[in-house]
Amino acid sequence: MGLGKFAKKVGRGAKKAAKKVGRGAKKAGAVALDTTDTVLRGPGRALHDVPVLGRIADSIPSIRDPLAPVFEAVVATSLAKSDPINVPEEYTELVRRYATDVEQDRAWLARGLRAKPRFHHGGWVIKMQPAAGAMTMDNDVFVRRGRSLDVRLYVHELVHVGQYKTFGRTDFLTTYFGLSAATIAYRWVRRRPTEPTRSSPHEKSAYAIDKRFCTWLESQTTSSGTTCPDTT
DSSP: OOHHHHHHHHHHHHHHHHHHHHHHHHHHTOOOOOHHHHHHHOSOOOGGGSOHHHHHHHHOGGGGTTTHHHHHHHHHHHHTTEEEOOOOHHHHHHHHHHHHHOGGGHHHHHHHHHTOOEEEEEOGGGGGSTTOSEEEETTEEEEOTTOOOOHHHHHHHHHHHHHHHHHOHHHHHHHHHTSOHHHHHHHHHTTOOOOOOTTOHHHHHHHHHHHHHHHHHTTOOOTTOOOOOSOO
16 A cells, blocks of 8 residues: 555544544543643542543544554664664663652653663654654654763653653654644654644653753762763
8 A cells, every 4th residue: 555545544544533532522521631730740640530531542442543553663664774772771770769769750760661661773763853862652762863872861761651651652642742643643654754742741741850850860979970961
């Protein structure tokens, strides 16, 4: 199937899925909740605190179909053009120490560490965010070639891994980019740039955590003298 036909099929699938979600939300009397508030509260919340529409979407497998196969293809083809990064053990140990000391960020980082993400240099997917130093795709983090994986970037992307595990791929990406699943899939099929929305609660949360981590790190003694760069 050509890319054009595939994109049209993605669009039709998204429309059908949207209708199902609409009917389900109406029947349940669901209302959209503030995503920003949900993100900042972290993953340690009770089931009834999860947005109603998110629970309805999870109960309808087809709602994830428009993006899921494209996501897998993007990761697979990017991995083929990337090189593995050996993450310094000290980075992991520092994050564990920080998470122990700073309770407000513990859940996000613990969830990210538990996923055991893989870091890579290269991969065409990073080109879809021209201004980004790295792009997280669930358990795989693609770092732009020529950019070193410093500890601040490591922490920042680790938070995104934790967010993926909390919200799921589709919910994370649609709120991160401020686009529908079908639109993201359409752009990815054509390898068109996608940038996070300026109001993305996921990005705001990741920046806030990496900043707090770096402030904490200034007061620590490390075996290799690891420090944070000025920006992520």
